[in-house]
Amino acid sequence: xxxxxxxxxxxxxSGMRRMILLAxxxxxxxxxTYAKESDQDxxxxxxxxxxxxxxxxxxxxxxELIEIQSLKDGLAVMRVSKVGGALDEQRAFLQNSAxxxxxGAEGDGITLTVTDILDDQSAKVRVEYKESLxxxxxxxxxxxxxxxxxxxxxxxxSFDKNQIGVGDxxxxxxxxxxxxxxxxTNIQAEDLPPLPExxxxxxxxxxxxETLNPGESDSAxxxxxxxxxxxxxxxxxxxxxxxxxxxxKSNNSEPFNIxxxxxxxxxxxxxxxxxxxxxxxxxxxxxxxxxxxxKAPATxxxxxxxxxxxxxxxxxxxxxxxxxxxxxxxxNYSVQLSGKKAxxxxxxxxxxxxxGDGAAVQEGMTEVVVLEREYKYLYLLLxxxxxxxxxxxxxxxxxxxY
Amino acid sequence: xxxxxxxxxxQCGNRIMDAVNKEAFGGGATSKLSKYCLKxxxxxxxxxxxxxxxxxDLKELRFTTAKDRLHVPNLHGVGANRNVGKQAFxxxxxxxxxxxxKRGDFDLAFVITSTSGGTGSSFSPLLINELKxxxxxxxxxxxxxxxxxxxxxxxxxxxxxxxxxxxDLEADGIILADNQYMKRFSGDIASAYDKINSMIxxxxxxxxxxxxxxxxxVTDLGDFKTVMNGGLRIGTLGFYQADRKNTSIRDAIExxxxxxxLLYPSNITDDAARAMIIVQGSREYLDxxxxxxxxxxxxxxAGHVFKGIVVKKGYPKVxxxxxxAAAPELExxxxxxxxxxxxxxxxxxxARKQLDDAFAHIEDLEEIY
Numbered sequence: 001x002x003x004x005x006x007x008x009x010x011x012x013x014s015g016m017r018r019m020i021l022l023a024x025x026x027x028x029x030x031x032x033t034y035a036k037e038s039d040q041d042x043x044x045x046x047x048x049x050x051x052x053x054x055x056x057x058x059x060x061x062x063x064e065l066i067e068i069q070s071l072k073d074g075l076a077v078m079r080v081s082k083v084g085g086a087l088d089e090q091r092a093f094l095q096n097s098a099x100x101x102x103x104g105a106e107g108d109g110i111t112l113t114v115t116d117i118l119d120d121q122s123a124k125v126r127v128e129y130k131e132s133l134x135x136x137x138x139x140x141x142x143x144x145x146x147x148x149x150x151x152x153x154x155x156x157x158s159f160d161k162n163q164i165g166v167g168d169x170x171x172x173x174x175x176x177x178x179x180x181x182x183x184x185t186n187i188q189a190e191d192l193p194p195l196p197e198x199x200x201x202x203x204x205x206x207x208x209x210e211t212l213n214p215g216e217s218d219s220a221x222x223x224x225x226x227x228x229x230x231x232x233x234x235x236x237x238x239x240x241x242x243x244x245x246x247x248x249k250s251n252n253s254e255p256f257n258i259x260x261x262x263x264x265x266x267x268x269x270x271x272x273x274x275x276x277x278x279x280x281x282x283x284x285x286x287x288x289x290x291x292x293x294x295k296a297p298a299t300x301x302x303x304x305x306x307x308x309x310x311x312x313x314x315x316x317x318x319x320x321x322x323x324x325x326x327x328x329x330x331x332n333y334s335v336q337l338s339g340k341k342a343x344x345x346x347x348x349x350x351x352x353x354x355x356g357d358g359a360a361v362q363e364g365m366t367e368v369v370v371l372e373r374e375y376k377y378l379y380l381l382l383x384x385x386x387x388x389x390x391x392x393x394x395x396x397x398x399x400x401x402y
Numbered sequence: 403x404x405x406x407x408x409x410x411x412x413q414c415g416n417r418i419m420d421a422v423n424k425e426a427f428g429g430g431a432t433s434k435l436s437k438y439c440l441k442x443x444x445x446x447x448x449x450x451x452x453x454x455x456x457x458x459d460l461k462e463l464r465f466t467t468a469k470d471r472l473h474v475p476n477l478h479g480v481g482a483n484r485n486v487g488k489q490a491f492x493x494x495x496x497x498x499x500x501x502x503x504k505r506g507d508f509d510l511a512f513v514i515t516s517t518s519g520g521t522g523s524s525f526s527p528l529l530i531n532e533l534k535x536x537x538x539x540x541x542x543x544x545x546x547x548x549x550x551x552x553x554x555x556x557x558x559x560x561x562x563x564x565x566x567x568x569x570d571l572e573a574d575g576i577i578l579a580d581n582q583y584m585k586r587f588s589g590d591i592a593s594a595y596d597k598i599n600s601m602i603x604x605x606x607x608x609x610x611x612x613x614x615x616x617x618x619x620v621t622d623l624g625d626f627k628t629v630m631n632g633g634l635r636i637g638t639l640g641f642y643q644a645d646r647k648n649t650s651i652r653d654a655i656e657x658x659x660x661x662x663x664l665l666y667p668s669n670i671t672d673d674a675a676r677a678m679i680i681v682q683g684s685r686e687y688l689d690x691x692x693x694x695x696x697x698x699x700x701x702x703x704a705g706h707v708f709k710g711i712v713v714k715k716g717y718p719k720v721x722x723x724x725x726x727a728a729a730p731e732l733e734x735x736x737x738x739x740x741x742x743x744x745x746x747x748x749x750x751x752x753a754r755k756q757l758d759d760a761f762a763h764i765e766d767l768e769e770i771y
Contacts, residue, residue, distance in 0.1 A: 392438070393438040397438070398468075399467045399469070400437065400465070400466070400467055402461050
């Protein structure tokens with residue numbers, strides 16, 4: 001501004017130069033006065049991110065972040081002092097709430113505001129002051145930051161089996177361990193049930209100690225039963241707790257996938273092998289094999305046989321009982337068949353058994369043919385008597401022939 | 403059980419014996435088929451043997467087994483010559499008796515023969531002698547058939563001499579059957595022979611059956627032998643079978659005594675010496691009182707009458723056996739035979755004289771060539 005005034009004064013005349021000079025002087029005087037008045041009233045501010053122990057120096061004022069008292073409540077403790085001992089005050093700052101010291105920035109003091117609490121170790125602080133106090137500067141604490149007493153809970157949820165089948169009981173183990181440095185209190189575990197694939201048997205919900213000291217752990221076990229096959233995602237267990245400063249914290253386990261296989265079942269298969277067609281009044285055999293091709297043993301096997309039509313074919317020993325047929329094994333037996341009347345007959349065998357998934361029924365059937373007696377040599381009945389008669393007659397003829 | 407031997411000797415004897423075998427097969431037309439499928443049914447153990455010198459006569463038999471036919475070898479009949487026949491028998495006696503011996507022991511033997519033929523009339527007396535000699539206790543009955551009177555002089559001659567020889571034997575009796583008498587049953591000779599043979603066979607089997615049966619009133623072989631030893635030891639058989647029109651036992655007995663039902667013509671009232679009446683039938687027909695009355699009536703004229711009653715299902719059958727005290731018909735036969743022999747002798751004399759006269763024409767001549 002001064003340069004601008006000088007330039008105008010030189011280009012114009014001397015009279016004018018005086019006028020201009022006076023005006024410039026006037027302006028200069030006005031400007032200086034204004035400038036002096038302006039330096040005394042200007043308020044400025046700066047934002048700083050402070051860790052615990054860091055300090056902001058502005059003028060004679062010293063501002064230090066003592067601790068983050070509560071993240072939840074937005075409380076941080078700061079100490080404000082003034083060189084010379086005129087001010088030395090430690091105060092809890094509510095987040096976004098301005099705190100004036102020595103009249104604040106509008107006066108001769110400063111105004112401090114915790115604009116954000118970043119974590120339990122740091123916070124963002126705004127300082128407002130008069131420019132006359134100079135420029136606010138951050139002083140990093142040369143002290144090593146003391147590790148706070150912070151609890152950290154690790155959460156783990158696991159199944160005792162990798163292979164699960166429908167109907168299997170599974171023990172679910174929930175383990176919570178305090179791997180932090182502070183005591184965790186008010187521990188609460190929230191485990192979402194993986195329904196509907198499981199049903200609960202015992203131990204649910206899991207109970208974890210409410211307090212765990214550093215390095216201490218606790219486990220809870222509950223038993224569930226797989227009821228439905230399929231691939232499911234087991235949800236995480238969430239644990240909430242508070243530290244010594246009543247800060248509410250939480251952690252959760254990793255969700256994982258698990259496959260529930262179909263339940264092992266016994267599967268009996270009949271194999272019926274008749275010896276072939278039976279002639280009326282003749283006999284044949286029926287070889288019966290009962291094979292368990294399932295993965296579970298079949299127990300209490302009751303085999304009952306039925307022949308349709310019910311008359312004309314007789315069988316002895318169709319019904320059988322077996323206590324157990326192991327997977328991959330078979331039971332064999334043979335039945336003698338007696339044909340009484342020609343025709344086609346259906347032999348049906350029905351096996352009732354317990355197959356690992358409740359009662360099961362398996363049927364097998366085969367066709368048995370009873371043929372009419374083949375009178376292959378029936379003509380002999382005619383020929384033989386004729387021959388006998390002829391022979392007898394010839395014998396008689398020879399007896400009487402003279 | 404009676405052991406019976408039936409010997410059919412000569413053509414007539416063979417055929418009667420064949421008729422006996424036929425009756426054993428049931429008789430009638432069915433016997434021809436029965437022969438091939440049934441065994442002969444005799445009431446007792448009956449062995450039969452047909453003996454003949456003519457093989458063609460043996461071949462004609464139909465109901466006699468081959469083993470029961472005995473051919474006397476090297477002969478084709480004896481030509482009605484009894485002398486040849488006798489010589490043939492003597493030449494083959496051992497063979498003939500050997501065949502009989504093979505058939506075992508017997509209680510009763512029937513020798514069935516014609517009195518007029520060559521083989522039968524010549525063999526039978528000798529055969530009966532041999533039987534009586536070889537089987538001491540055997541009862542031998544001769545069934546002798548008299549010829550048709552018109553059959554010729556040789557047959558009559560044979561009948562006469564044969565009958566005399568038979569009468570002289572120690573046989574237990576002769577049952578006579580007269581072809582001449584019975585030929586009235588049929589129109590032609592062939593069917594008459596068959597009818598006569600069948601009648602004789604039927605009566606002989608009835609007699610055997612009756613003698614071997616359990617009777618209500620008993621007659622046996624001894625009684626029969628006694629009857630046959632009565633009178634001339636010549637007897638005959640009468641037979642009658644009642645039918646449903648008349649089942650009266652009294653009528654049946656009376657009918658069996660009538661001349662028309664006898665094998666030999668005789669008058670029972672006058673000629674019978676002894677008799678045996680055998681009655682067979684269902685019990686309801688066998689009125690014992692009536693049988694007894696008839697037997698008593700017969701006894702009044704015949705002397706002694708044996709009575710046998712056999713209960714067997716059927717209408718009454720009556721067999722009457724008579725021993726004759728007189729046989730007038732035999733005398734007639736002998737008279738005819740004598741005339742025939744005389745005629746034959748005269749014919750032969752005349753023929754000889756004619757021949758000698760003829761030869762006299764060349765008596766002093768020589769053959770000239």
